[in-house]
Amino acid sequence: MVTQSALTAGPEAGGGKPVGPKDSKGYKAFTWFNGTFLVLLCGLMLYPFVTVLAQSFSSAGAVKAGLVNVWPIGFNLDTYKVVIANDLFWSSYKNTVIYTLVGTTIAMVLTTLLAFVLARKQLRGRNLLIGIAVFTMFFNGGLIPNYVLIQTLGLKNTMWAVVLPGAISVFNLLVMKSFFENMASELEEAAQIDGLGWWGIFRRIVLPLSKPVIATMILFYSVAIWNDWFAAFLYLDKQELFPVTLYLRNMIAGASSAASQGAAAAGSTKEAISANIQAVTMILTIIPILCIYPFVQRYFVSGIMLGSVKG
Amino acid sequence: MARAGHLAGRRARSARAAGALTVVGALALAACGSGGGGSTDADGEATDLECSTESVADEQWKAAEPREFSLLWTDWADYPITDSWEFFDEIEKRTNVKLKLTNIPFSDHEEKRSLLISAGDAPQIIPLIYTGEEQQFAASGAVVPLSDYADYMPNFKKYTEEWDLVDMVDDLRQEDGKYYMTPGLHEVSVPMFSVIIRKDVFDEVGAPVPETWEDMQKGLELIKAKYPDSTPLADGFEGGAITNYAAHAFGTVAGWGFGDGAWWDEEAGEFVYAGTTDGYKDMLTYFNGLTEKGLLDTESFTAADSGGGTVTEKVASEKVFAASGGSWTVQEFATALDAAGVTDYELVQIAPPGGPAGQMVEPRNFWNGFMLTADAAKDENFCDLLHFTDWLYYNPEARELIQWGVEGTHYTKDAEGKYTLNPEYTLKQLNLNPSGTIDLKKDLGFANDVLTGSTESIELKTSYNTPAYVEYIEAIQETRTPRDPMPPHPLDEAELEQSSLLGTPLKDTVDTATLAFILGQRDLSEWDDYVSGLEGQGLSGYMDLINGAYERANS
Numbered sequence: 001m002v003t004q005s006a007l008t009a010g011p012e013a014g015g016g017k018p019v020g021p022k023d024s025k026g027y028k029a030f031t032w033f034n035g036t037f038l039v040l041l042c043g044l045m046l047y048p049f050v051t052v053l054a055q056s057f058s059s060a061g062a063v064k065a066g067l068v069n070v071w072p073i074g075f076n077l078d079t080y081k082v083v084i085a086n087d088l089f090w091s092s093y094k095n096t097v098i099y100t101l102v103g104t105t106i107a108m109v110l111t112t113l114l115a116f117v118l119a120r121k122q123l124r125g126r127n128l129l130i131g132i133a134v135f136t137m138f139f140n141g142g143l144i145p146n147y148v149l150i151q152t153l154g155l156k157n158t159m160w161a162v163v164l165p166g167a168i169s170v171f172n173l174l175v176m177k178s179f180f181e182n183m184a185s186e187l188e189e190a191a192q193i194d195g196l197g198w199w200g201i202f203r204r205i206v207l208p209l210s211k212p213v214i215a216t217m218i219l220f221y222s223v224a225i226w227n228d229w230f231a232a233f234l235y236l237d238k239q240e241l242f243p244v245t246l247y248l249r250n251m252i253a254g255a256s257s258a259a260s261q262g263a264a265a266a267g268s269t270k271e272a273i274s275a276n277i278q279a280v281t282m283i284l285t286i287i288p289i290l291c292i293y294p295f296v297q298r299y300f301v302s303g304i305m306l307g308s309v310k311g
Numbered sequence: 312m313a314r315a316g317h318l319a320g321r322r323a324r325s326a327r328a329a330g331a332l333t334v335v336g337a338l339a340l341a342a343c344g345s346g347g348g349g350s351t352d353a354d355g356e357a358t359d360l361e362c363s364t365e366s367v368a369d370e371q372w373k374a375a376e377p378r379e380f381s382l383l384w385t386d387w388a389d390y391p392i393t394d395s396w397e398f399f400d401e402i403e404k405r406t407n408v409k410l411k412l413t414n415i416p417f418s419d420h421e422e423k424r425s426l427l428i429s430a431g432d433a434p435q436i437i438p439l440i441y442t443g444e445e446q447q448f449a450a451s452g453a454v455v456p457l458s459d460y461a462d463y464m465p466n467f468k469k470y471t472e473e474w475d476l477v478d479m480v481d482d483l484r485q486e487d488g489k490y491y492m493t494p495g496l497h498e499v500s501v502p503m504f505s506v507i508i509r510k511d512v513f514d515e516v517g518a519p520v521p522e523t524w525e526d527m528q529k530g531l532e533l534i535k536a537k538y539p540d541s542t543p544l545a546d547g548f549e550g551g552a553i554t555n556y557a558a559h560a561f562g563t564v565a566g567w568g569f570g571d572g573a574w575w576d577e578e579a580g581e582f583v584y585a586g587t588t589d590g591y592k593d594m595l596t597y598f599n600g601l602t603e604k605g606l607l608d609t610e611s612f613t614a615a616d617s618g619g620g621t622v623t624e625k626v627a628s629e630k631v632f633a634a635s636g637g638s639w640t641v642q643e644f645a646t647a648l649d650a651a652g653v654t655d656y657e658l659v660q661i662a663p664p665g666g667p668a669g670q671m672v673e674p675r676n677f678w679n680g681f682m683l684t685a686d687a688a689k690d691e692n693f694c695d696l697l698h699f700t701d702w703l704y705y706n707p708e709a710r711e712l713i714q715w716g717v718e719g720t721h722y723t724k725d726a727e728g729k730y731t732l733n734p735e736y737t738l739k740q741l742n743l744n745p746s747g748t749i750d751l752k753k754d755l756g757f758a759n760d761v762l763t764g765s766t767e768s769i770e771l772k773t774s775y776n777t778p779a780y781v782e783y784i785e786a787i788q789e790t791r792t793p794r795d796p797m798p799p800h801p802l803d804e805a806e807l808e809q810s811s812l813l814g815t816p817l818k819d820t821v822d823t824a825t826l827a828f829i830l831g832q833r834d835l836s837e838w839d840d841y842v843s844g845l846e847g848q849g850l851s852g853y854m855d856l857i858n859g860a861y862e863r864a865n866s
Contacts, residue, residue, distance in 0.1 A: 061650030066624030250416035251388035
């Protein structure tokens with residue numbers, strides 16, 4: 001899917017000429033340029049990641065002296081042992097896994113159901129409902145009212161404060177809605193004639209045909225929840241509830257803002273957590289999310305494009 | 312580099328969030344109305360509270376009945392709080408007070424603190440408040456005017472008088488004549504940041520340890536002659552640190568210490584804007600001179616600070632031989648030098664050099680203190696709460712407990728007042744008794760970052776510091792004079808808002824111009840243009856505001 005569209009788009013983008021034979025000079029030059037450019041771009045994106053990876057295997061002194069670039073200096077696995085032995089890291093990690101699983105499940109159920117309903121053109125008040133949803137994209141109550149709301153609902157210091165407020169992302173909802181809208185209505189009609197109710201249509205016809213968009217949405221939601229620290233930062237006051245991102249942020253931003261703290265307070269006696277521990281924590285935190293990508297990737301492009309382009 | 316940029320972006324974002332919070336918080340609280348506590352003219356009068364016991368300075372205070380008070384606890388990632396910390400048990404044993412904690416991560420603790428206070432959900436005791444930070448909360452009545460209850464804080468009273476800090480405490484008064492936070496008190500004024508030099512290199516080129524900025528320049532020139540590739544002086548804090556501690560020597564304020572920019576002109580008897588003073592120009596001229604001679608590492612003035620990382624690298628690769636930092640930076644530099652294989656180096660944190668204005672340093676007798684939220688005043692045991700916080704922050708035995716643990720159990724003190732940890736205990740952060748197995752800070756919660764260091768007598772300050780730092784303290788005490796604090800000029804709520812509207816762009820202009828002048832991007836002959844630029848931004852209106860507040864406070 002991807003390569004095909006790249007091929008057809010390629011020559012046009014390269015010289016504005018009509019599509020020529022594949023072995024034409026212009027095309028070759030373009031592929032060469034394209035390949036080099038993408039490899040460079042790729043390297044640019046990968047570089048910080050590789051550096052952090054190298055730092056995670058290096059000695060603290062070498063990292064501090066700025067010797068580590070893309071290859072570990074003073075190779076050791078001790079830092080990994082230290083971080084892995086840290087109970088707080090793992091309890092935060094466990095929280096993140098739970099929040100992500102529960103949060104993604106809730107978000108998927110709610111978003112899919114709402115998108116399905118909103119995709120029915122015959123639904124009365126449909127535009128109003130969409131309007132309400134879109135309204136929340138542009139306006140919200142603000143930080144303190146939201147905080148007071150969560151507090152009054154008794155959600156503070158519970159998992160729900162993290163997983164419920166963001167359960168429906170309007171952007172995801174709209175992508176999904178347009179995906180459903182573009183599904184051949186004949187399928188539904190046929191199903192209705194065969195005696196399926198709305199629930200049956202949704203479950204037996206629509207869902208099985210929506211794997212790409214569902215996979216994409218799962219990816220969107222789980223990455224968003226996995227990476228999120230702000231909701232947890234706002235609504236959780238107990239360390240045992242913190243997700244790993246908050247733990248990581250405290251470790252990294254906390255250490256490096258010792259300097260900016262100085263600005264406010266003319267100094268802080270905090271020593272920074274050594275950079276290699278930070279690096280190891282970062283690597284361990286992103287591994288699971290890195291693992292999800294390859295599995296979902298094949299749905300990714302079709303999933304997000306399908307809804308938007310057609311129709 | 313990518314990481315630093317990323318963090319800087321985040322920081323900028325959280326700074327914006329903090330700004331937004333402040334505004335929203337002020338609005339929300341303006342609606343809530345009155346501040347807590349009684350209203351009085353003189354401190355401590357007309358506010359009779361019921362107390363369970365008496366509190367006397369320097370004596371152990373203990374509540375008659377078990378009490379529970381809530382406290383905002385900032386968590387550092389490397390010293391995570393645990394339930395088993397003996398620290399809290401010991402406090403409960405001594406005072407009958409159980410602390411109920413609200414945990415917030417250090418990375419964004421200011422934002423969260425604003426949020427909690429603004430939403431009326433904050434615990435009673437808010438520690439880690441630096442002077443000035445209470446203003447926004449005081450103006451909206453979210454915190455208790457502690458000056459009304461000074462009589463219930465005997466330790467605080469005693470040590471402000473004994474250490475001659477009464478005038479400085481008076482400077483904390485807001486427009487209504489009350490102060491809303493009490494700071495940690497330091498018996499001696501020691502600047503946290505100053506220059507750390509490679510003394511061996513200064514010796515090698517025959518330069519003495521700089522006593523003035525002039526000495527410093529001579530030393531740097533000699534070093535440059537010997538190491539032509541080097542840019543011997545660096546800051547690592549975007550110039551904020553070095554201009555802060557250097558400004559006092561030039562008779563002005565700058566960098567981190569710029570504050571609201573008000574500088575007291577003794578002769579004129581009024582405030583002038585520090586960024587337009589001759590002292591400020593002299594300072595810029597001096598640093599610009601260093602840049603022109605290639606003595607200043609200009610990169611360290613522009614790179615986003617990531618805790619001085621890049622400067623540490625340059626120190627390790629011997630491109631920089633003098634840089635800003637605190638006592639902990641010495642250790643950082645040493646680690647980097649060791650890793651780079653440099654031997655026989657000697658790093659010394661020197662007292663901030665003097666200048667045209669004399670051997671001056673900033674007055675830094677105040678460190679972080681605490682506020683009490685307005686809700687605390689409604690607590691039926693409010694008096695006990697005051698007694699407790701007074702004990703916790705200002706009682707010498709409490710301070711000793713926080714820093715060192717329990718005498719006999721964790722440490723012993725000999726006849727000369729030397730503290731020694733018992734063999735099984737260690738305080739790795741300060742490299743004390745490294746062979747011990749139980750860490751005083753990590754395992755037991757003593758020497759924690761929330762309460763330690765706030766109030767310190769000379770004795771306590773020297774008890775845990777390295778001999779090198781004790782020398783630094785002594786050098787400061789013997790050879791430097793703390794600048795007189797500025798006269799108070801408290802603004803009321805409307806003025807505060809106006810001053811932040813006017814003052815923020817002014818300060819931005821000063822910050823930008825300061826760097827441009829120092830780095831030679833702007834010629835100092837344009838000084839007058841710069842000053843008239845400030846005038847055009849409403850400088851006179853801003854100064855009228857401050858001088859008006861000063862006159863009101865003194866009438």
